[in-house]
Amino acid sequence: MVLKSLLLRLMLVVAALVSCGAFASITTEGWHPLATLASLLPLQLAALFWALCVAPKAAVRPPAALMPPASAGSAPAGGSAAGWPHQSPGGV
Numbered sequence: 001m002v003l004k005s006l007l008l009r010l011m012l013v014v015a016a017l018v019s020c021g022a023f024a025s026i027t028t029e030g031w032h033p034l035a036t037l038a039s040l041l042p043l044q045l046a047a048l049f050w051a052l053c054v055a056p057k058a059a060v061r062p063p064a065a066l067m068p069p070a071s072a073g074s075a076p077a078g079g080s081a082a083g084w085p086h087q088s089p090g091g092v
Helices: 002-024 033-054
Strands: none
Touching: 002 033
16 A cells, blocks of 8 residues: 555655656747647646546545435424524414
8 A cells, every 4th residue: 555655646746846847848949828738638647647546435434424314394403493593383
């Protein structure tokens, strides 16, 4: 696991260096916005690959997703079903 993390970080560093080198090679007299975007492509692809490798698997769910849903007919705590906390259903 440690080796995988190290390799992924190394891949990000190498992609960042490639992106910086590609950006530095763009000439000032022929600057084009698409060339800037293309120079960032290696870093973007490496970041996408990193995110897909580090992301939890689909079977792992957060604890909130495991809780049962609240029933629609239950009254809120401390009030009536209409949601008014200062009135009780008895009309006090």
